[in-house]
Amino acid sequence: MAAMASMMMKAPAALNCGAVKRNSHISRLPNSSLQVKCMAAKDPKETSTKVSTKFGDLFAFSGPAPEIINGRAAMLGFVSAIAVEVASGRDLLSQLNSGGLSWFALTAGLMTVGTLVPLFNGISRESTSQPIFSSTAEMWNGRFAMLGLLALAFTEYVKGGPLV
Numbered sequence: 001m002a003a004m005a006s007m008m009m010k011a012p013a014a015l016n017c018g019a020v021k022r023n024s025h026i027s028r029l030p031n032s033s034l035q036v037k038c039m040a041a042k043d044p045k046e047t048s049t050k051v052s053t054k055f056g057d058l059f060a061f062s063g064p065a066p067e068i069i070n071g072r073a074a075m076l077g078f079v080s081a082i083a084v085e086v087a088s089g090r091d092l093l094s095q096l097n098s099g100g101l102s103w104f105a106l107t108a109g110l111m112t113v114g115t116l117v118p119l120f121n122g123i124s125r126e127s128t129s130q131p132i133f134s135s136t137a138e139m140w141n142g143r144f145a146m147l148g149l150l151a152l153a154f155t156e157y158v159k160g161g162p163l164v
Helices: 004-008 066-088 090-121 135-159
Strands: 019-020 025-028
Touching: 066 090, 066 135, 090 135
Parallel strands: none
Antiparallel strands: 019 025
8 A cells, every 4th residue: 555655656746636545534645736727817926917818718708809809899880880870871781781891891800900919918908997998898888789789780670771
């Protein structure tokens, strides 16, 4: 039994967390070399949050990039769709068919690049958050803009013409 325990102590860290049976009870061997790091770990010596700059971490399902980019694109799309509809009386589909899609794609592409540059430099949106223009407010405004754009398109489809 002692030979097995000494062999376990010399084993790599991946094998060092096994259980050894002694006197009909199970005891765990200590594992001092195991470290777990999360995506945004806060160092006690620093005041800012370190954010991962890996492409996979930024564009993960729960990463910061998808929600920021989609929310900002929805805010841009909703405000511009309503503004053009009020100014010209054209519905969303006719706006897209008359060249609006290319302008929206160009503007959304520039906005995406402007969003990704700080994220790839390790700047979190919480670190640049202000009391009024907070990252939480931007997130909720983006979500409501997504719902508003969907509601606008659905209402115009059911109505058969522009909302205004």
